[in-house]
Amino acid sequence: MxxxxxxxxxxxxxxxxxxxxxxxxxxxxxxxxxxxxxxxxxxxxxxxxxxxxxxxxxxxxxxxxxxxxxxxxxxxxxxxxxxxxxxxxxxxxxxxxxxxxxxxxxxxxxxxxxxxxxxxxxxxxxxxxxxxxxxxxxxxxxxxxxxxxxxxxxxxxxxxxxxxxxxxxxxxxxQLRHLPDRQAARQQLGIPPEQVALLLSPASRTQELKYLLPEIFAAAQTVQSQIPQVHFWIPLALPQFRPAIEAAIAKYQLNANIIPGDQGRIAIAAADLAITKSGTINLEMALLNVPQVVTYRLSAFTAWVGYKLLKLTIPFASPVNLVLMREVVPELLQDNMKADAIAAKVLETIQPQNRERILADYQAIRDEFGExxxxxxxxxxxxxxxxxxxxxxxxxxxxxx
Known part of the structure; x- marks a missing residue:
């Protein structure tokens, strides 16, 4: 039965x-x-x-x-x-x-x-x-x-x-318990030791291709000009997003690889840093010790209704920051989400002292995840x-x- x-x-x-x-x-x-x-x-x-x-x-x-x-x-x-x-x-x-x-x-x-x-x-x-x-x-x-x-x-x-x-x-x-460590993940993807692997996670919803992807990729272009040894790894959330992402890679002339969705977590584990949308993926990066710059943007009308009419205030957008109710990783939201600001945060976050601070905070987050x-x-x-x-x-x- x-x-x-x-x-x-x-x-x-x-x-x-x-x-x-x-x-x-x-x-x-x-x-x-x-x-x-x-x-x-x-x-x-x-x-x-x-x-x-x-x-x-x-x-x-x-x-x-x-x-x-x-x-x-x-x-x-x-x-x-x-x-x-x-x-x-x-x-x-x-x-x-x-x-x-x-x-x-x-x-x-x-x-x-x-x-x-x-x-x-x-x-x-x-x-x-x-x-x-x-x-x-x-x-x-x-x-x-x-x-x-x-x-x-x-x-x-x-x-x-x-x-x-x-x-x-x-x-x-x-889910992340049995993933390879950073060195093994880099070997699996063929990432050479001298490469700075920067993960881009711009979209898991169609609307994010419009509101997030252009600024994230423009920021990546700036980072690439400042760090010549950088290479971008882009997990594909949905197969139908591939044409838009390929077009953006060509437009911004990025040195980048698109990774199938089932290998996305391997790419995260291998990364030195990430530019990412706000979402569950932020927690995955925290558990895998990947520093990140978090972004998000809605339509101007939706934002206006939320802030002006509903008087909506949120302490943070990223689940990583919400767990501890303080800024563990930088967030750039709505009007503050501009390519130059994102790039500046990436270049700041990748500095050793900032990486170490974030990784220390990640340990406190893991303590909230249970057994x-x-x-x-x-x-x-x-x-x-x-x-x-x-x-x-x-x-x-x-x-x-």
């Missing part, structure tokens, strides 16, 4: 975190003698891990008001497809991973249609850092049976709202929540691939 789990996530990082959870769920289910089926809104990595993909959400994620408009219809279409499948093949448990806007809708749908099905939020939205009010947190409380928190402060925040929240640690500590075995802990908690007295659905009712 088969138990069915539905997982909903979006973006490249959500697909990656979802994939590692799917792997752990199947492994722990096998140990416990549970036959498992996993349906998902996610991406190719989750599918490769064994989930039946109901829709690929990686390319329809966005941040901002104007930026979200082109994604509204594709997102609604995927959600309706998923809802139809869930009605026909009800799950035994639902897992939501980040992706707050879409996942709150999915959660409300499940709660209304199947009020007794447990809902777990894994890697909950960062309301504990920059919420404008309690609205989203109260909605999370209304739909969620349990939050599996990846930071201690995240668990404490949701507990204050009466949510059953448990700190389990950050999954990156498991190894995060994904297995999450999987075991989730499997325990599958009601053993509930009627299991037979294999014949499986959703076709």
């Amino acid at each position: 088969k138990r069915r789990i539905f997982i909903s996530t979006g973006e490249v990082s959500g697909d990656l975190q979802g994939a590692t959870l799917v792997t752990a769920l199947f492994e722990q289910a096998k140990v416990q003698g549970i036959e498992l089926e996993i349906l998902a809104l996610g991406g190719a990595r989750m599918q490769q891990a064994g989930a039946t993909l109901l829709g690929d959400t990686r390319a329809i994620s966005s941040i901002g008001l104007v930026e979200a408009i082109p994604q509204i219809l594709p997102t609604l279409k995927l959600q309706r497809q998923a809802q139809a499948v869930l009605k026909a093949h009800p799950p035994d448990l639902v897992i939501l991973i980040d992706y707050i806007g879409a996942n709150l809708k999915i959660g409300r749908f499940v709660r209304q249609q199947f009020p007794d099905i447990p809902i777990v939020y894994y890697i909950a939205p960062q309301e504990w850092v920059w919420s404008l009010n309690d609205k989203n947190t109260n909605q999370i409380a209304a739909i969620t049976d349990r939050v599996l928190a990846i930071f201690p402060e995240e668990a404490a925040y949701y507990q204050r709202f009466g949510i059953d929240a448990k700190f389990i640690g950050h999954p990156l500590i498991d 190894f075995g995060v994904c297995d802990r999450a999987a075991n908690i989730i499997l325990e929540m599958l009601n053993p007295n509930a009627k299991s659905r037979p294999t014949a009712d499986s959703v076709p691939n």
Whole structure:
């Protein structure tokens, strides 16, 4: 008899975190003698891990008001497809991973249609850092049976709202554990000892090709003029980004290699420094001891609404700085994100004394990530929540691939 789990996530990082959870769920289910089926809104990595993909959400994620408009219809279409499948093949448990806007809708749908099905939020939205009010947190409380928190402060925040929240640690500590060290990674990529390897991570969302890539690559051009032995390594977040990145490499005449997504972490491990967008990748760089200059920019209209109308203030954008609530790595955001400023920060950060300060702070960040075995802990908690007295659905009712 088969138990069915539905997982909903979006973006490249959500697909990656979802994939590692799917792997752990199947492994722990096998140990416990549970036959498992996993349906998902996610991406190719989750599918490769064994989930039946109901829709690929990686390319329809966005941040901002104007930026979200082109994604509204594709997102609604995927959600309706998923809802139809869930009605026909009800799950035994639902897992939501980040992706707050879409996942709150999915959660409300499940709660209304199947009020007794447990809902777990894994890697909950960062309301504990920059919420404008309690609205989203109260909605999370209304739909969620349990939050599996990846930071201690995240668990404490949701507990204050009466949510059953448990700190389990950050999954990156498991995912990066077996990566090669810097020397081995450089050998794997064929990086000679004299080369300064500078990683560029400009985009995991389509909007970032417009708002981030030009300034980051222009900054790289300036750095290249100052450090002749520099070579740029660019992990490819999504295959469809390759033409835009290749065109930018040619335009700015960069000495650069594009790295397939599945080798992206090898490139990070090999790097001397990075110019990067704000996101989960900042934490990967911290765990792999790569100093970084963090950037981000939204449309002028979205920024104006946030700052002028909503009076939005955020302490930091990068998760690295948010963990310790102080500037561990430099950030250049919105109007401050200009090529000359980025280049100046890179040339400053690469100096030995600044590198050493950042690496020392990275150790304090690692202390906040918990112990190894995060994904297995999450999987075991989730499997325990599958009601053993509930009627299991037979294999014949499986959703076709």
